[in-house]
Amino acid sequence: MITVAVDAGGADLGPQEVAAGATQAASQGIGVLLFGPASEIESVGPGVEVVDAPVSIAKAPDPAFAARTTPEASIVQAAKSVADGRAQALVSGGSTGSALAAALFNLKRDRGIYRPALALPIPLPAAQPVLLLDVGANVTCRPEHMIQFAHMGSAFAHAVIGIEDPRVALLSNGEEPAKGTPDLVAVHEQLAGPAGSGLNFIGNIEGTHLTERAADVVVMDGFVGNITLKLVEGVSSSTLRAIREAAMSSWRSRLGGLLLAPSVRRLRAEIDPEDQGGAYMLGLRQLGVVAHGRFSRRGFARAIEVAARGVEADVISRTRSALERAGALRPPRSPSEPAATVSRG
Amino acid sequence: MITVAVDAGGADLGPQEVAAGATQAASQGIGVLLFGPASEIESVGPGVEVVDAPVSIAKAPDPAFAARTTPEASIVQAAKSVADGRAQALVSGGSTGSALAAALFNLKRDRGIYRPALALPIPLPAAQPVLLLDVGANVTCRPEHMIQFAHMGSAFAHAVIGIEDPRVALLSNGEEPAKGTPDLVAVHEQLAGPAGSGLNFIGNIEGTHLTERAADVVVMDGFVGNITLKLVEGVSSSTLRAIREAAMSSWRSRLGGLLLAPSVRRLRAEIDPEDQGGAYMLGLRQLGVVAHGRFSRRGFARAIEVAARGVEADVISRTRSALERAGALRPPRSPSEPAATVSRG
Numbered sequence: 307m308i309t310v311a312v313d314a315g316g317a318d319l320g321p322q323e324v325a326a327g328a329t330q331a332a333s334q335g336i337g338v339l340l341f342g343p344a345s346e347i348e349s350v351g352p353g354v355e356v357v358d359a360p361v362s363i364a365k366a367p368d369p370a371f372a373a374r375t376t377p378e379a380s381i382v383q384a385a386k387s388v389a390d391g392r393a394q395a396l397v398s399g400g401s402t403g404s405a406l407a408a409a410l411f412n413l414k415r416d417r418g419i420y421r422p423a424l425a426l427p428i429p430l431p432a433a434q435p436v437l438l439l440d441v442g443a444n445v446t447c448r449p450e451h452m453i454q455f456a457h458m459g460s461a462f463a464h465a466v467i468g469i470e471d472p473r474v475a476l477l478s479n480g481e482e483p484a485k486g487t488p489d490l491v492a493v494h495e496q497l498a499g500p501a502g503s504g505l506n507f508i509g510n511i512e513g514t515h516l517t518e519r520a521a522d523v524v525v526m527d528g529f530v531g532n533i534t535l536k537l538v539e540g541v542s543s544s545t546l547r548a549i550r551e552a553a554m555s556s557w558r559s560r561l562g563g564l565l566l567a568p569s570v571r572r573l574r575a576e577i578d579p580e581d582q583g584g585a586y587m588l589g590l591r592q593l594g595v596v597a598h599g600r601f602s603r604r605g606f607a608r609a610i611e612v613a614a615r616g617v618e619a620d621v622i623s624r625t626r627s628a629l630e631r632a633g634a635l636r637p638p639r640s641p642s643e644p645a646a647t648v649s650r651g
Numbered sequence: 652m653i654t655v656a657v658d659a660g661g662a663d664l665g666p667q668e669v670a671a672g673a674t675q676a677a678s679q680g681i682g683v684l685l686f687g688p689a690s691e692i693e694s695v696g697p698g699v700e701v702v703d704a705p706v707s708i709a710k711a712p713d714p715a716f717a718a719r720t721t722p723e724a725s726i727v728q729a730a731k732s733v734a735d736g737r738a739q740a741l742v743s744g745g746s747t748g749s750a751l752a753a754a755l756f757n758l759k760r761d762r763g764i765y766r767p768a769l770a771l772p773i774p775l776p777a778a779q780p781v782l783l784l785d786v787g788a789n790v791t792c793r794p795e796h797m798i799q800f801a802h803m804g805s806a807f808a809h810a811v812i813g814i815e816d817p818r819v820a821l822l823s824n825g826e827e828p829a830k831g832t833p834d835l836v837a838v839h840e841q842l843a844g845p846a847g848s849g850l851n852f853i854g855n856i857e858g859t860h861l862t863e864r865a866a867d868v869v870v871m872d873g874f875v876g877n878i879t880l881k882l883v884e885g886v887s888s889s890t891l892r893a894i895r896e897a898a899m900s901s902w903r904s905r906l907g908g909l910l911l912a913p914s915v916r917r918l919r920a921e922i923d924p925e926d927q928g929g930a931y932m933l934g935l936r937q938l939g940v941v942a943h944g945r946f947s948r949r950g951f952a953r954a955i956e957v958a959a960r961g962v963e964a965d966v967i968s969r970t971r972s973a974l975e976r977a978g979a980l981r982p983p984r985s986p987s988e989p990a991a992t993v994s995r996g
Contacts, residue, residue, distance in 0.1 A: 537883065541882065558913070564907070
């Protein structure tokens with residue numbers, strides 16, 4: 307049986323909501339190790355084991371420091387349980403920063419990976435989500451990092467989301483291969499060559515096409531990724547708000563809004579981010595899923611299910627093989643050559 | 652009287668639509684020199700002088716090359732008329748690329764400016780627009796470029812849009828001063844010091860807040876700017892499309908959509924990009940406005956009015972003084988020291 311380690315700290319609705327999600331996932335046959343304050347967890351169903359971990363660093367001002375210096379924190383304990391094999395994947399119930407830091411220090415990068423990335427599925431109406439990465443794990447990225455992101459995202463989209471031969475694109479300021487920053491142009495050139503072998507690389511897409519299913523996996527550096535995901539969130543919610551306000555501006559439009567409400571609710575259900583379970587930490591020795599702090603039990607259950615599906619589909623070794631086939635793994639350092647001198651000799 | 656040079660080539664609705672907009676603007680007392688195919692311009696009102704320029708490079712595959720090698724092109728002739736003083740500002744009726752290139756080669760950068768920038772006003776419901784720059788004139792930018800963009804945007808927002816003491820922000824992946832790429836962190840540090848004097852610099856804003864009036868002027872490099880403006884366009888139109896589709900899904904919601912329609916039309920009118928006249932080319936010796944190719948006569952009239960207002964408000968020298976006061980002008984090169992050796996000695 308697959309066991310998923312879950313951090314119940316940091317959820318807006320409290321640890322019991324995460325416990326309820328864990329119970330739901332466990333009813334699908336997934337084992338859950340639930341790390342959180344036992345005193346605040348009223349009940350769990352069969353298959354969920356509560357490990358008392360009352361300290362949460364989800365709101366710590368410096369998550370990286372907190373993750374290193376707070377071994378008793380629920381997210382650190384959860385990450386450690388995956389590192390030592392008690393569980394096979396990690397789910398965090400709240401803060402991305404502390405989850406990433408705890409995962410990096412305890413789960414560590416997978417062999418041959420330069421940098422782990424955070425991948426976010428953007429839900430679209432009546433379609434599979436578009437997977438964006440990196441959305442914030444690395445503010446600055448070198449070309450070899452983004453080449454790995456392309457393979458990491460593609461392997462995940464195929465193995466876990468179930469997209470056949472995912473179309474991988476780079477987010478740029480134009481579709482032509484020469485468009486973009488010098489680093490992005492280099493990534494394009496390499497992905498169009500041997501480094502893209504095994505990949506359905508379709509080139510650059512522009513911001514206008516991001517939400518139009520022009521690609522299944524869209525690669526960018528973590529700075530652009532953070533801005534992208536926050537713009538998508540901000541612009542879609544401000545557009546919806548403006549329409550809601552327009553619908554309150556007269557009796558006629560209020561009535562119109564009421565009549566429209568069920569269809570808009572259906573649309574909202576189709577693009578509910580809880581369905582995707584959150585963001586995915588890729589490039590670690592095991593899979594991590596960061597559920598959004600405001601999720602309900604349904605979102606946490608989905609996060610645990612996605613994590614378990616990743617284990618089942620063996621997304622980690624699939625990613626490794628894809629990188630290996632494309633010659634995109636980080637070259638191992640020979641013990642006689644310390645890292646600092648490799649580039650000089 | 653202020654005279655604006657207008658390129659009538661490149662508009663989707665044809666040169667006569669631009670001529671109609673020019674006629675409208677001329678009725679406000681603005682002189683217009685209209686460069687375009689005289690055979691396709693049926694009529695113009697008083698105050699509009701047509702200069703026959705049948706060659707358009709608006710759709711040229713390499714606009715920069717076309718602008719350099721096609722002196723007879725309508726946009727090149729229009730830019731030249733501003734350079735030699737026959738007109739005081741430039742309006743282009745179509746392609747941003749050829750307008751930027753023609754302006755750069757003919758109008759030239761203003762004294763002390765490193766790089767011209769393209770500024771785009773994002774229209775918001777019931778409020779002044781938010782001005783983003785650079786949205787694509789420069790793919791890569793150094794900190795000193797972005798510092799100038801902050802002053803250029805602020806001077807324009809104040810003098811032309813009429814925003815009192817505009818709040819200037821940097822688009823970043825977090826509000827803390829240390830967030831962002833190393834270049835952005837350097838810009839933040841300098842704008843918080845003497846280089847920001849005279850500026851209402853409010854620090855970083857995130858993508859989520861861009862459309863929430865968190866700032867009046869938002870500075871970014873041209874790569875991020877291009878992605879930002881296309882995401883804003885793409886996400887808002889795909890959100891509206893999804894709602895429109897939801898409103899077609901049943902008889903009940905169709906009726907709701909019909910009742911809502913007038914309020915949504917009012918909302919659309921409030922955020923009509925034609926109201927802003929297009930994007931603004933800042934940092935040149937004279938002001939340039941790039942109307943969108945799909946604009947109607949109303950948008951072209953507005954573009955000409957904005958250009959004239961910029962001349963009237965003397966936005967170019969206001970920008971220069973602001974940069975001078977902040978010590979942010981590019982240092983002049985002494986004739987004895989060629990550029991290449993300044994940094995070494």
